[in-house]
Amino acid sequence: MPVFAVVSMLVFLALRVLPVDPAQMSLPPSATIEQVEAKRIEMGLTKPVWEQYAVWLGSAVRGDFGESAQYRMPTSTLVLQRLPATIELATCALAFAIVFGVAMGLLIFAARGTVLASAGMVVTSVIMALPDFLLALLFILLLGVLMPLFPVNGRLAPGLSVPDLTGFLLVDTLAAGEPRLFLNALSHMALPVLALGLAFSPAIIRVLHSSLVATYQQSYIRQARLRGLSDRSILFGQALKNAILPVVVLVGTQFGGLFGGTLLVELIFSYPGLGNLMLRAMQTVDLNVIMAVALIYCATTLIFNSLADAGVYLLNPRLRS
Amino acid sequence: MKQQNVLEISGLDVSLPTGDRILSGVDLAIGGGRILGVIGESGAGKSMIGACIADTLPDALAVSAGSIEFDGLPLGSMTRATRRDLLGRDIGFIPQEPMTALNPALTIGQQFGSHLARIGFRWPKERKERTIQLLEDVHLPRSRELLSHYPHQLSGGMLQRVLIAMAFASNPKLVVADEPTTALDVTIQARVAELIARMVETHGASVLFITHDLCLAADLCDEVAVLYAGRIVESGAAETIIGSPAHPYSRCLSLATPTLSGPPRPLLTLPGTMPSALERSVMAGCELAPRCPVAEMRCHTDKPLLASTTTGHRSACHFPERVSAIQAPAEEPQAAAREPGPDVVLRAEGLAKTYIARDWIGRMRRVEALRGLDFEVREGEFVGVVGESGSGKSTLTKLILGLEDVTTGRLDAAGFAGSDRSAATLRALRAQVQLVFQDPQSALNPRRSIGSLVTQSLEVRAERPSRAARSAIARDLLAKVLLPPDVIDRFPDQLSGGQKQRVNIARALCSNPRLLVADEIVSGLDVSVQAQILELLKALREEAAISLLLISHDLAVVRHICDRTVVMFRGEIVEQGPVEEVFGNPRHDYTRALVAAAQGGTSLRKTMSQSQ
Known part of the structure; x- marks a missing residue:
């Protein structure tokens, strides 16, 4: 179990330092800067990283891994398929x-x-x-x-x-x-x-x-x-x-x-x-x-x-x- | 009509591919229901005889001459499959180390069952009943429960009983027992030997009993053959082979063996070592000649053959009549009168050690390894600690050397309290108290030269002596343990077991310790090498005023070099005092059992001490 926590944390951090913006990715390319900002707040990306991790972990243990940006469906459904x-x-x-x-x-x-x-x-x-x-x-x-x-x-x-x-x-x-x-x-x-x-x-x-x-x-x-x-x-x-x-x-x-x-x-x-x-x-x-x-x-x-x-x-x- | 021999070996040669012979011209015969002992030191080739019978010689070796007849049939003319079929059915084997001779992953019942299945018990139920009965025959308690036990759950003595039961399960005609008691505790040894003798009687088997132990062979065997350097040097009835040996080697062996009874005497030490197969090939005369106390010119040029002597033996010696003239050296008068000094080097008062053991689910269990030990070792005194495995001897060693902390009580070693385990104290303690290990081989780093091994402890000192100074010290130390100066540049692999143990002793002496702790230092060595080491320790005492705590299972060894003895049983001291008093007139039941076991309970050992 502790191994699992450490690994998930490492993966989470690694993905957060990537120079990509999940908010922007989840919106169509035509979205305005205001729309992206609003999305960022909605997705919790303005909070500190550890808080984001806690939120993610909280839903992950309930089986909710969020939505896939590409397929527009719950990640867990996709993975289980x-x-x-x-x-x-x-x-x-x-x-x-x-x-x-x-x-x-x-x-x-x-x-x-x-x-x-x-x-x-x-x-x-x-x-x-x-x-x-x-x-x-x-x-x-x-x-x-x-x-x-x-x-x-x-x-x-x-x-x-x-x-x-x-x-x-x-x-x-x-x-x-x-x-x-x-x-x-x-x-x-x-x-x-x-x-x-x-x-x-x-x-x-x-x-x-x-x-x-x-x-x-x-x-x-x-x-x-x-x-x-x-x-x-x-x-x-x-x-x-x-x-x-x-x-x-x-x-x-x-x-x-x-x-x-x-x-x-x-x-x-x-x-x-x-x-x-x-x-x-x-x-x-x-x-x-x-x-x-x-x-x-x-x-x-x-x-x-x-x-x-x-x-x-x-x-x-x-x-x- | 002369009864046919069960085993008849004649003119057996076993050679290396180079032609050097490991065994040469071995003749042995065992009659029905008889026990033949083959006595020899390591390297004599005694285990090769069993390997020839089983057809399990190492790849490099081959039978190059002679024949082995089993039950009238020559083994050499049989196919491999036929010979293999004899094993376990007509020929049983009892191994040297019962602890490793059973499969650790299978239960006793499974292993016994597969053996019974092979020898013709078809039904599982039948096999089970038979196993239980056979285990009861060798006096194993609760044999039904044992079936589901794994080997590691049984003691060495119990495992050897299982293996003996297995060896006799098929009512074999011949049983080969290769040092079957060597790895066992003293009190168990005697019982296992007894068991073998009784099984021979009930099953009518003949036994080839391979051993290094003269006294044991004399006790158990009908006939005995003494093997030296691959050749039988003497053979004859067991009763007389110790009482009136007809070959110098047999005589020297018995004079080199410490005894528990009779007046104390120094041991005879044979100079040098047994020649190797390669060295033997270039020897024109008797293989023993270079070490023999009564050899003369003819012995070096002319090989003696086995011939009958007046004592009814067959001996391979030109001068069998001179054998009785070989005597142990006389005791030096001042040695006998020596008194220990006033200083106490080691003192234990109410010493106890408790371990906390945890099982797999984390439950704690207290194991009392030592309880209320009181004893002391004075300056220049040799004290022997005797006891069997599990008696707490090793724990005591660890406490003395400061490797573990004392639970309660006091321990003073060379003036340092056992409760003070600071790094500085421990370093100072270890200059004063040194340990010599049981296994001379594994205690020496094979990549270091002897010279650097001996002075290794100086390398970590603050005022580290120069290389030249260290090698001078090494030369002194090697001379002290009677090793030739040229070993200084050699490596451990190039030395014999006895020489390695000398190196270990020299190494321990390097820091001029006041106390030497010797843990079973001679138990892995041959009798003649053991004698050399024991005499060396005695000589060191005269010279260096050193104290010795000798931990040993061998009472005769302790009696031979120690002034006092401490008998340990299940973590407690049950008896202590001067050796002659304790062993001559044991008070505690356990000491009595130890002494009885060591004496083998027969008259033969008495014959041995009287003849000397």
Whole structure:
């Protein structure tokens, strides 16, 4: 909570020092100076900054983030419309990153000492060197243009629509009993999810691998081998539960990066989520929207940090007693 | 008909890729239901024998000659999978460090269950019942509750019982126990050794018992093999190996071991160190020859082979008849008559320390680490503090060094009150009171030369001596701890464990302290190295009029170099007085238990002290 207060204050101050006048922005260009002055007073912009912040905070905690200057509608409505798309994208990307990263980490470790493992490590390093937006462009080129397997634009094919229940397309299409639409939504998500997830996975592979190496030097692994347990049951039954802890911490602390990555990836795929909203808001200096979205990014990071702490706590019995 | 041996190792060589041998020509045989002890100091290669049996040699090492037959079948001709299948089923292992040998993320029940599943218990219910029964067999109380406990919730002794139960769960033919009691408290050690002996009886298994502890081996084993520098130098019946050893090394080891009974005597110190695998490769004669008190020319040129002796042993020595002539050095007369000086260097009156612990939801709990301690250390006096883990020994050390504040009572160390913890007082205190740590390795910064480590404390002084002056001081200090002058430019990694501990002592002596606090300083060291350090401390007392507070779990060590002892139990002093009085005629139940545990409760230790 205190973190949240500090972040909101910082964002608020940063936006207030910008040389733009919210009052002027919210009026048509033809407005007279008197009209702008009146608007300034109406918007409370003549009061001291800390008082403005208090007013903003007061309404923010009630869910009122003011009106979007560009869209002429409440910011909260706007954000809530876009939020599910981004959550869906980020969740799928994270799931892909975890499944792919853990599987690859285990594979490379199980093949340790062979050419396969070194090759896996090289591939991992290559992916690590490519940022998510570059991967997105590469996938568009490879799987969208050269070999057009997946659509590269939006969340659904033009002309299709789904009754809006939750905003999560994968959920809504299934709820509407439309498997065809579900697959269409899924294929639209494929490339952005691949780009975001793949960019995040090398860290998981690396951390899991080195954590497994360290775990295998522990004497309980040696003792398990002396009890005659098979390699497979040593890896899955003994080592993994200990070796996964750093991965949980990594996912929790680095999820913010993946979530932030949606900004550019959404732009590249014209994906109607928070990222695109944020970019538009920045271009048009839509201050209320920028504030609200920034706070969502911040909240997501904090929530995942706490989730990781809880996960480690659950997985590590030594912390529990 | 001669019964077949369960394990028969013949002519076993384990080599580095360079051809240097870690083990050479090892012959061992264990009959059904027998316990064979393999005794050796670190670096002798004793753990390699277990690794050969388990097929878990480190990557760089390989069996280069010889064979291991298990139950009549040569292990060398089996596939890796077959050999692995034997483990946990026909061959059980008891590890050295029970605290790290169980998976911290899994409960006792889960780990035991997965082992039982492997050895053929198919149903979870059946596994659970069997686990409970096996845990009861090793005298673990409330075994049903233990199933849902994690390893960190159990003590070392309890964990070792769990591991012993696991090792015997499949009724194996052979159990390899690698130093199974070394990491445990004294009173637990004896009980765990007893438990192993009893399990052998009920399960009819044979045991390969690897240890550095002569007395323990003598107590527990039927036969014993002494390993030195990768070679078996003596083997035979356990009862006689200490009473009438037929190899100089065995004799020297037992003369280097402090005892709890018999007249006090100085320890025999073997000069030098055990040769490494590389050094052995260029030795033409006996590996012990450079250190052996009875060696002559022939020993340096001609390798002795294991041969039967008159005492019924097999000994690899050209002159087994000379062994009994090896004697510990005579006590210097003035040493015995030494009296402590009149000054009191350390005095505690009603000393107590209470910690406030908080659990995860912030509830406070008071932990009384020390309660009402009264004792003193006079000038030039050596006092031994004995007690097991949790008795408050470490807390006492922290208070003496001013690392933590005293809760109630008085503590005077070298004239400074423990309640005054101002920076200036603490600095002055630490010139007078110095600490030597248990682990010689981690106490030394690996990036500093020995010379600069020894005089490091001078660098922070206001009147800091010049570099040349410091190196002169370092040379003096190194000479005091009997290290050769050329170590001054070397780094900690280039020294052996014993040498490092000497460096630590030299370092503590740098500020000419009045009191040295030594926390288990010899417990990680081999017997022969321990003897060197103990004799060194004795010599320092003659020379420097220093007082010593030796914290140790080993009563024999305390008896050997201390004048008085303080016995601690759960944060209190239960008994104190002159060592001979306290250990010879213990009054408190706990002291009695400690003494009994240290004596192992058998006649063998008496044989040992009589023969000397």
